[in-house]
Amino acid sequence: MSRVGRNIHVSVDRLRQLAHRDARPRKISADAGTCPKCDSHYSADEMQRNLRVCPACGHHFAVTARERMEQLGEPGGYVELWPELRAADPLQFTDLKPYTERIADAEKSTGLGEAIVCAELEVRHVPAVAAIMDFSYMGGSMGAVVGEKLARACDHAAQKGQPLIVVAASGGARMQEGTLALMQMAKTVIALDALAEARVPVVVVLAHPTTGGVWASFASLGDITYAEPGALIAFSGPRVIEETTREVLPSDFGRAERQLENGQVDAVVDRRELAERIGRVLHILRRPELEGPGAMGSPALQWAQGGAQRAAGAVQSLPRKVMDRIRPGSPDGEDPE
Amino acid sequence: MSERGGGRFVRKVAEKVRRAPEAVDDDLWASVQLARHAERPYTLDYITRMCSDFEEVHGDRLFGDDHAMVAGFGRFHDRPVAFIGQQKGRDTNERTFRNFGMAGPEGYRKAMRVMEIANRLGIPVVTLIDTPGAFPGASAEERGQGGAISRSIQMMWRLDVPTLAVIIGEGSSGGALGLGVADRVLMLENSTYSVISPEGASAILWRDASKARQAAQAFKPTAANCYRWGVVDAVVPEPDGGAHTDHEQAAEILDQYIYRALTDLGAMPPVERRRARRERFRKLGPLRDPEGGMGMATGRGTPPPG
Secondary structure, three states: OOOOOOOOOOOHHHHHHHHHOOOOOOOOOOOOEEOOOOOOEEOHHHHHHOOOEOOOOOOEOOOOHHHHHHHHOOOOOOEEEOOOOOOOOOOOOEOOOEHHHHHHHHHHHHOOOOOEEEEEEEEOOEEEEEEEEOOOOHHHOEOHHHHHHHHHHHHHHHHHOOOEEEEEEEOOEOHHHHHHHHHHHHHHHHHHHHHHHHOOOEEEEEEEEEEHHHHOOHHHOOOEEEEOOOOEEEOOOHHHHHHHHOOOOOOOOOEHHHHHHOOOOOEEOOHHHHHHHHHHHHHHHOOHHHOOHHHOOOHHHHHHHHHHHHHHHHHHOOOHHHHHHHHHHOOOOOOOO | OOOOOOOHHHHHHHHHHHOOHHHHHHHHHHHHHHHOOOOOOOHHHHHHHHOOEEEEEOOOOOOOOOOOEEEEEEEEOOEEEEEEEEOOOOOHHHHHHOHHHOOOHHHHHHHHHHHHHHHHHOOOEEEEEEEOOOOOOHHHHHOOHHHHHHHHHHHHHHOOOOEEEEEEEEEEHHHHHOOOOOOEEEEEOOOEEEOOOHHHHHHHHOOOOOOHHHHHHHHOOEHHHHHHHOOOOEEEOOOOOOHHHOHHHHHHHHHHHHHHHHHHHHOOOHHHHHHHHHHHHHOOOOOOOOOOOOOOOOOOOOOOOO
8 A cells, every 4th residue: 555645635523533443454355345556446246357366456366265276277167175174173272262263263254174175177178186275264374184185185186197286375384283283394295296206297376475384395396386476475474584683674575576586486477377377388298198098189199290290201301312321221121101 | 092102201291291280381381491491402512422423514505504504424333324403502602603593595405415415325314403493584585495495305205214303402393394304203302393483473373472481382392292293203311400411411312212213214125114204294183093192182281081
């Protein structure tokens, strides 16, 4: 909000009124409302059409995991995996509120069982497994359920020989599960190697924010890593750094654009182009020999066959002297005819 | 309780748990304080006592040398062992030099360099963990603090040689876990292993930096609890009064535990070791086994089941 330097005209009465009103936090609903960056107003369906990106300034609003599934997948939808898993309370943890109460509240307000949704879907006709985090469920924090679902998604993708798409949006490990939440970092990193063994790629999308133990585990291990514009990507958040080291940080500290310059991500991709971009890279990385007889007509194979024909044509047009030298020397007697 | 029942130490702590809640809270806080006692032996104190000879290496070959992380090769019971660990300092100068044991990306990359050499030469890897967390700084972020830690975790998991991690003091956050993915994880009696330092948690969850004690009681990051949760495999006893009272004896006890663990691990085929390592971390988290060692009350006055 940049209101600095603007003239504001308010009556004294109004100021008195404001002075006595309780300070209330300003809330911006993701459904309808005002862009915090450029103050433009939007209706709910405008926001949805625009994938929750401000059409005026490109500010990226938060997106729920299920909405993101719809944005990335085909209109046919997606098949959600392991929606039944729920968090336990191994420490019987209470801070300002008991953890069990926080879980119940989060489920009620988000309609989600946990801070991650896993599903099978197709991105631009490439079948894949997706694991998408939701910041609205307890800050997208990673407890045992998030770790377990992500690990299962890795196994599932490896077993199916399909790429894994991860969308990270998280404040880090879930404090309320203590040391066991920390262990989820190890669990997820180890699980990713199932994909390495199956030789299938992982595409990671870093949404706002990706910090702490999530950035320091699976989120920084993508084969291809995209970031959404303006996303904060850091191990330690700016507040912690400023408190610990007394550094004064630039306003774009840890933001996606900066992290691209730092060499930490491959590209900053606008959400409206994200599905296209992921689909494209998955098409490039597709290997026809793994896709069985159904893949014979695939564009990649056609291209490869075309290449072979072109090569054969080139051999035929070689001068006779060269051809004579090739033919008798060829051990398997391969004939371009 | 399951078959993870045993140990003189656990019985001692179970005894503590049965006492009045206030007394337990006091014990817990005392343990948190002991874990970062100024006279507590640090990584190099142990290495120099346990090894007949030690060659420290420096630098990550990419950017610089991180003094908060020490790494090198030692002669341990007449065999080579790679030792890696965070190093704290004792006086103000040394603390600043060691950056309070908070390593940056160069530290983890130096650690990975030594792990790679050890793996190639067939030398077991022992890590000694003692850190309030990885360094939170703008420069560390620019050079990929998150990726350095995740890759260190990944490399530790991929090693074919026997690996052992020991939490010797404070084990907080991803900075500790970056060295913590091993075949066996040991913890000293008065050390802590937690997702965040009590001060950090108090600032985040209570929005009040003075609630560290309350935070510690909520996290219960003691050795006994970590053992119950299955996060560590054994608790290493300390000399009476804590490791700071007698560095020689503390190192002697740790030496025996490390020697025994490495001997056990050395007898396993590498494939089997890695399979067990994967299983070990895969099953952590109350979901997989909600009954086995997870739902147990510890610091809050409820008697333990069984």
